[in-house]
Amino acid sequence: MPDISSAPSTPQQAGRGQAGPSAEPATSLVVGLDIGGSKTHGALWADGVLVGEARAGSANVQNVTPDDAARNLAELFRELTPAGGADVAQVVAGSGGVDTAGDAERLRGLIRPHAPGAAIDVVHDTRLILAAGGARTGIAVIAGTGSVAWGVDGEGREARSGGWGYLLGDEGSGYWVVREAVRRTLHRYDAGQQPDDLDAAVLALNGVATPTELIGLFHSGAGRTYWAAQSRAVFDAARTGHAEAGGIIERAAGDLMQLVLDVVDVIGLPGPVVLGGGLAMHQPDLQARLRYRLSDRGIDDVVFLDRDPVMGVQFLVADSGRAGR
């Protein structure tokens, strides 16, 4: 994996802070971006104090067109820095789907117009998770619309597992959970079985009467976010004792555990396992199953985030400041 986090920043950063002696002391403005598959969350810090937040649609070109990504970023920066971003000294953007140096440079190019004088650091979104958990080393897991695990140890060795996108992986994600439920509904229909509670919930959520109608709908442009949101039907069913719904969640927990173990195989366990993303943060059933499974493998330092990943940017900036001294 290319070391994206240490890719060169924009040259403009060297020019900052060179105002004449008569200028008032510059406020250090930092923008943090958490660019997910379905939305972008921005935060603004002035001298280390959180002074603003904004949300917009996704700016991940793996999920939206470059035009939409640019439009969503413009909207977010308009709200976050109404006076323009000329004074922003640093942007730290965490994003999924940034797998090559080219990916990172493309994203930097989308951000640059909104913060022309800033150093722009692009990191994998998993790095924000670990930072939001207050950890320098360890293993970050995202279980949201997609899924991925990423770890880093004290020597800077990194390892990752998953994050391959919905066509190739994303096991244990919200999209995966509901896809398994739809597959189950179709299989039962093929077998001539009557719809049960979970089947009925899936059909009702999509406003269709027959399971085969789900096939066309699933392949239409409804989008991953649309489907991932329906995963709550599976969690609801499991809560009322639906054994096969519970089985899907159990498999999700197993797949997410495997992502962690894959990373451990490469770099060991250099710190806590910090989990973020909608599914990991808001589904107690998944949390309990995952905690139990990890504990069974001797992994007990497990943190489910209760703050937004973008808040990890403050930790990253402070940490790099310390490292620079």
Add this chain to the structure above:
Amino acid sequence: MPDISSAPSTPQQAGRGQAGPSAEPATSLVVGLDIGGSKTHGALWADGVLVGEARAGSANVQNVTPDDAARNLAELFRELTPAGGADVAQVVAGSGGVDTAGDAERLRGLIRPHAPGAAIDVVHDTRLILAAGGARTGIAVIAGTGSVAWGVDGEGREARSGGWGYLLGDEGSGYWVVREAVRRTLHRYDAGQQPDDLDAAVLALNGVATPTELIGLFHSGAGRTYWAAQSRAVFDAARTGHAEAGGIIERAAGDLMQLVLDVVDVIGLPGPVVLGGGLAMHQPDLQARLRYRLSDRGIDDVVFLDRDPVMGVQFLVADSGRAGR
């Protein structure tokens, strides 16, 4: 499943053959269409004799836009019936993705301009497979870009398994085979392993140097046909003794067998198992594994098609003629 095959034909068919006594005896023209995910294969019969064939892009609106589907059908009919389709008495179109009466009517609407006086029958593409195997009852399996099994018994009872499309299923298809190979390449890369022969073949076929580049490519608009064609790399590797490539093919055979067993569970085994589609027709390794597995379950009447599925239209028309007498 709606009984698409018996959906009403166009009313115009009743008016045919009513020319005055001075008209020369009408030639009965029949058009057969096999509408796959990546191409459409057309055939023309005059009084039961094959007189023409044509090929065009897909006319399956699950795979291409309605505009492209219409354009591809227009191109195909121009080649098949250069003088226009006014004399065509019957069109039998087999297509995947025809899961509801609405799907069938949409396809009929696309065909009607090219054969305005014809009865248009839309059947699931699996029905063509069985007919091309010369069977009235039995179980048809398609293993091509996608995968599905469908069976019918002597009482007209039908059952199906799979055919859910690439986002929900298609296990054992060409797309699935290469996706498993790409997943394996990514997993090995995550684990820090050096590319082996199969990894190298996958990377070379896609002109990329690093496995992570496959992620973006797989989610780009390259299309299922592009990927399904790469499945030959997996078969090539298996032939030279690559154990894990063989394992992928073994799983494909297992998944295709399961489709058959699912159908058997519902309607029993009312005839031969007839297999069509690029993978089933052209990969001896898959054929051997599947034949062995089915035999192990007591299923020995297994036919791998060596003629195009569209040729089944002649059997369907002749058979319905016999049934009508």
